[in-house]
Amino acid sequence: MKIANLEPNQLATWQKAVLWLFKYAFLFAFIAMIFYFSVVSDSFLGGSNLMNIARGSVVVLLIALALTVVISSGGIDLSVGVALDFGAWFVIIGMASWSLPWPLAVLAGLIGGSLIGALNAMLIVVLGVTPFLATLGTFFIGRSIQQIGTGGGASVSYRKAPEDFQAIAQGESLGIPNILLVGATVLLVYFIVMELSTHGKRIHALGIQNSAARVAGINTKKYRAWVFIIAGTTAAIGGILLSSGLRIYTPMAGFAYLLDGIAAVFIGASLHRGGRPNVLGTLIGVLFLATLNNGLDIMGIDFNVKAALKGIILVLAISAAVLVSNRLPQVEQWFSRQKRATTE
Amino acid sequence: MSKVNLEQTLRKPRRIGVEELKGFLIRRGPLLLFGLLLVVLAAGAPAIVSATSISAILVQASPIAIVAFGLAVVVIGGGDDVVVGGIDLSIPAGAALSAAVISDQLTNRGASFAQAFVFGLLAALLVGVINATLVTVVGLAPILATLAVSASVVGVIRVLTTNRRINVEDPTILWIRDTSIFGAPIPVLIMLMTFGLFGYVVHRTRYGMRLRTVGGNLDAGLSVGLKPRILVPSTFIWGALAAGLAGVLLVARGSGMSPGIEERLLVDMVLATFVGAAFSSKNIVTILGSMLGAILVSFMATGLILNRVDNSWVDGWKGVLIMLVVTAAALQTRRSRQ
Numbered sequence: 001m002k003i004a005n006l007e008p009n010q011l012a013t014w015q016k017a018v019l020w021l022f023k024y025a026f027l028f029a030f031i032a033m034i035f036y037f038s039v040v041s042d043s044f045l046g047g048s049n050l051m052n053i054a055r056g057s058v059v060v061l062l063i064a065l066a067l068t069v070v071i072s073s074g075g076i077d078l079s080v081g082v083a084l085d086f087g088a089w090f091v092i093i094g095m096a097s098w099s100l101p102w103p104l105a106v107l108a109g110l111i112g113g114s115l116i117g118a119l120n121a122m123l124i125v126v127l128g129v130t131p132f133l134a135t136l137g138t139f140f141i142g143r144s145i146q147q148i149g150t151g152g153g154a155s156v157s158y159r160k161a162p163e164d165f166q167a168i169a170q171g172e173s174l175g176i177p178n179i180l181l182v183g184a185t186v187l188l189v190y191f192i193v194m195e196l197s198t199h200g201k202r203i204h205a206l207g208i209q210n211s212a213a214r215v216a217g218i219n220t221k222k223y224r225a226w227v228f229i230i231a232g233t234t235a236a237i238g239g240i241l242l243s244s245g246l247r248i249y250t251p252m253a254g255f256a257y258l259l260d261g262i263a264a265v266f267i268g269a270s271l272h273r274g275g276r277p278n279v280l281g282t283l284i285g286v287l288f289l290a291t292l293n294n295g296l297d298i299m300g301i302d303f304n305v306k307a308a309l310k311g312i313i314l315v316l317a318i319s320a321a322v323l324v325s326n327r328l329p330q331v332e333q334w335f336s337r338q339k340r341a342t343t344e
Numbered sequence: 345m346s347k348v349n350l351e352q353t354l355r356k357p358r359r360i361g362v363e364e365l366k367g368f369l370i371r372r373g374p375l376l377l378f379g380l381l382l383v384v385l386a387a388g389a390p391a392i393v394s395a396t397s398i399s400a401i402l403v404q405a406s407p408i409a410i411v412a413f414g415l416a417v418v419v420i421g422g423g424d425d426v427v428v429g430g431i432d433l434s435i436p437a438g439a440a441l442s443a444a445v446i447s448d449q450l451t452n453r454g455a456s457f458a459q460a461f462v463f464g465l466l467a468a469l470l471v472g473v474i475n476a477t478l479v480t481v482v483g484l485a486p487i488l489a490t491l492a493v494s495a496s497v498v499g500v501i502r503v504l505t506t507n508r509r510i511n512v513e514d515p516t517i518l519w520i521r522d523t524s525i526f527g528a529p530i531p532v533l534i535m536l537m538t539f540g541l542f543g544y545v546v547h548r549t550r551y552g553m554r555l556r557t558v559g560g561n562l563d564a565g566l567s568v569g570l571k572p573r574i575l576v577p578s579t580f581i582w583g584a585l586a587a588g589l590a591g592v593l594l595v596a597r598g599s600g601m602s603p604g605i606e607e608r609l610l611v612d613m614v615l616a617t618f619v620g621a622a623f624s625s626k627n628i629v630t631i632l633g634s635m636l637g638a639i640l641v642s643f644m645a646t647g648l649i650l651n652r653v654d655n656s657w658v659d660g661w662k663g664v665l666i667m668l669v670v671t672a673a674a675l676q677t678r679r680s681r682q
Contacts, residue, residue: 076487123667128674132431132487133618137670140611140663147656259491266488304502311496315474318492319482326483 015335022328026271026321030288037295044298051177057290058183059084061283062238063254063261064268065190066231068282071265072194073227074207075124075131079116080235080261081254082142086112087236089146089156092249095165096158102165106240113236114229116142121225139255146251157248169245179241186237191279203227204276260289263314270321288317367679373672375622378640378665385647392643392650399529401642406535407593409638411435411609412616413542414586416634419617420546421555421579422486423562430559430576432583434471434490435590436609437497440601442468442591444501447510447601450517457516465588471497472584476577498606511600520596531593535635538589542582543631555579560628615641615662619669627673 011019021028038045063080070077090112094105116138123134147153169179194200205213206220206227214220235254243249267288268281292313296306369376386393392401414435422430442464449460471493478489520530528536546552558565558572565572594605617629620637624630644665648658 123671127671128678129667129670130674133666133670136614137663137667140659140666142663144656144658144660144663147659148654152654152656259495262488263492266485304499304507306499308496308499308503311492311499315478315489315492315496318484318488319478322484323482 011335019328019332019335022324022331025324026267026288026317027284029317029320030284030291033288033295034291037291037298041295041298044295049294049298053287053290053294055177055179056294057286058179059238059241060257060260060264060289061183061286062186062234062241063257064264064282064286065186065279066234067261067265068190068268068277068279069194069203069227070131070231071262071269072200072207072277073203073224074210075224075227076262077120077131077135077228077231078258079120079135079138079142080231081252081256081258082139082146083113083116083232083235084239084242084254084257085146085249085252086116086142087239088243088249088253089149089239089251090236091240091243092156092158092161092247095161096156102162105165106168109240109243110233110236113239114233116235117229117232118225120228120232124228125221125225143252150251153251155248155250159247161244161247165244166247167244169241179245182237182241186234187279187283194279199223207276259314260286263318264289267318267321270318270325272325275325289314292317373668377668378644382640382643382647385644385651389647389650392647395527397646397650399524399527399532401646402532402535402639403529403597404646405635405638405642406531407439407590407597408609408612408616408642409535409635410538410586410590410593411439411613412620412634412638413538413631414583414590415613415617416620416629416631417542417546417555417582417586418486418579419559419629421559422576423559430579431486432475432490432580433487433610434475434494434497435583435587436606436613437494437501438468438471438584438587439590439594439609440606441471441497441501441504442588443594443598443601443605444504444510446591446595447512448504450512450514451510451600457514460514461592464591465585468588468591469581469584471587472581475580475584479580480573480577494606501606502603505601505603507603509600509602512595513599517592517596517599520592521599531596534589534593538586539631539635542586545582546631551575611659611662612638612641615666619666621673622669627676 034045043049063084066080066083067077070080087109089109091105091109094100094108095102098105098108100108119138119141120131120135123129123137124131127134129137150156167178168182171178173181194203202213202218202223205216205218206223210220238257239254242253264282264285265277267285268279268283269275269277271281271284272278292310296310301309391397415432418430418432418435420430445467446460446464449455449463450457455463475486475490475493478484478493479486482489520534523530525533544552546555554565554570555575555578557568558570558575562572565575590609594609595601598605616637617634618637619640620633620635621627621629623633623636641662644661645658648661649655653661
């Protein structure tokens with residue numbers, strides 16, 4: 001991956017400084033944004049607001065983690081929103097209609113999401129459909145099942161949900177909100193699997209060159225199938241958290257998370273040296289989006305203007321992040337070429 | 345040893361019958377099933393094959409077909425690998441923006457139709473320029489770039505219309521809505537003219553051939569000296585042009601602009617373009633296929649509704665349809681590889 005022939009310490013100090021600025025440009029922009037919001041609003045940096053940001057970012061984080069794995073494997077999953085919906089739906093009707101105890105209802109929600117993933121896996125791995133079209137089809141069918149099942153898209157509420165179930169998203173353990181513990185646990189599992197284990201490397205291998213991965217002895221079909229099933233299940237956890245927090249399931253609510261999820265993955269990838277999706281980068285992307293969302297809320301901007309602003313800032317932020325990371329090697333190369341010219 | 349094998353292979357009689365039939369079914373299966381579905385729908389509600397109904401279906405298909413042409417050009421030039429290849433999810437938002445600008449100009453600013461149309465088209469083209477810049481200069485994946493642009497454009501539309509409906513009573517718009525020439529409604533004629541333009545550009549010009557080369561096989565394109573960095577972004581401009589034109593038809597169809605029209609259009613556009621691939625002999629996205637796909641999609645939607653199928657099921661049928669088509673296409677590709 002190294003393009004420069006020279007060791008970094010052979011560069012001039014100012015050149016190192018420029019490279020450093022380039023490398024962390026997105027983080028500086030993030031900090032500048034936080035600074036701006038904290039100047040504009042007194043309550044922004046308050047403890048309760050920071051907690052709001054953290055709590056509000058968990059569901060997006062789960063969707064983004066699901067997409068991190070899928071995009072690492074060279075695919076895309078447009079149906080993560082539907083998997084989230086199924087998780088939220090099954091857990092509510094599990095308790096309200098099937099009178100399951102809440103842990104079994106949670107299990108039903110997880111199974112609901114993994115079924116969506118399994119349908120994708122079958123279409124992609126067994127039948128050989130491209131991930132975009134397969135998950136698009138799953139998306140349509142999943143939406144329709146929800147419309148049919150709810151009589152045209154009416155919400156299903158379960159106000160009498162057990163206290164323990166509500167505590168998943170609303171309670172605290174040892175002073176830390178449970179929802180954050182759930183998010184942190186999933187994050188940790190993803191970090192271990194994707195960044196530290198060989199499974200993660202194999203999944204990246206599928207995405208970089210599928211045929212090479214197969215020749216190298218990786219069971220690509222098995223891995224690809226698991227990638228989609230795990231993505232569906234992870235998204236379903238997000239849905240269960242939503243249902244636990246609101247005690248209500250709103251059909252087709254999941255689609256709204258898709259753009260933020262994909263955007264977080266690509267922001268994260270732009271922070272990676274090799275431009276690959278990665279778990280920590282995704283986390284930074286999610287926090288960036290959550291902060292942006294919260295800051296715009298706190299500024300009390302008109303609802304419609306906020307929608308436009310958020311979209312435009314998102315486009316600018318992703319562009320800046322990707323532009324900088326794409327140009328970094330060129331700058332590096334240019335510096336070392338100059339260096340070589342002066343030494344010769 | 346190998347010689348014997350070769351001779352055996354050469355001498356092996358061509359199996360006609362079961363194998364051929366299977367190949368034919370896989371190749372044309374989705375269309376056959378689709379034809380069957382249409383026959384069932386027509387049998388359930390014979391009114392659908394009346395001239396009025398068919399004309400209404402074609403009018404309904406017109407804006408879908410036009411945005412599908414735009415998407416087709418993007419897919420043809422960018423390749424059909426969706427993560428890195430060509431996709432433009434912002435075309436429906438561009439069309440809605442064009443519709444919003446046209447409605448706003450006509451109703452709130454008292455502009456002439458010509459002025460409103462030019463402004464609407466320019467707004468849509470601006471979206472295309474932004475897409476092209478993001479994909480080429482910045483280097484974003486098209487799916488991310490166009491999804492994010494789409495979200496921004498929808499936000500801009502909301503600001504422009506304050507998320508309310510704008511009624512339009514401009515005579516030209518009403519003329520487009522209500523007039524037929526030799527039995528063909530104006531929107532259908534606009535669709536056919538756009539089809540002519542896009543079909544000519546993609547399938548009959550040197551530029552179109554270059555697009556198809558770069559999209560079909562990037563390495564081959566590069567080795568004969570084509571420039572994907574100019575060709576690929578240009579496809580987004582074609583997508584934006586389609587969006588701008590479709591905006592006029594959206595205004596005519598709804599006698600104004602209603603918030604949220606881009607959502608349904610997105611579903612139908614993707615469906616029309618990719619289902620339309622089943623009409624081509626090589627299962628690739630084409631302009632003609634996109635038009636037939638759009639007509640088929642509106643025929644199915646109308647047919648289901650006339651058969652008193654609940655609205656909730658219509659989306660599901662669309663999902664089943666796209667599954668069938670893409671599965672058949674995937675099976676065919678696998679077959680031809682063997």
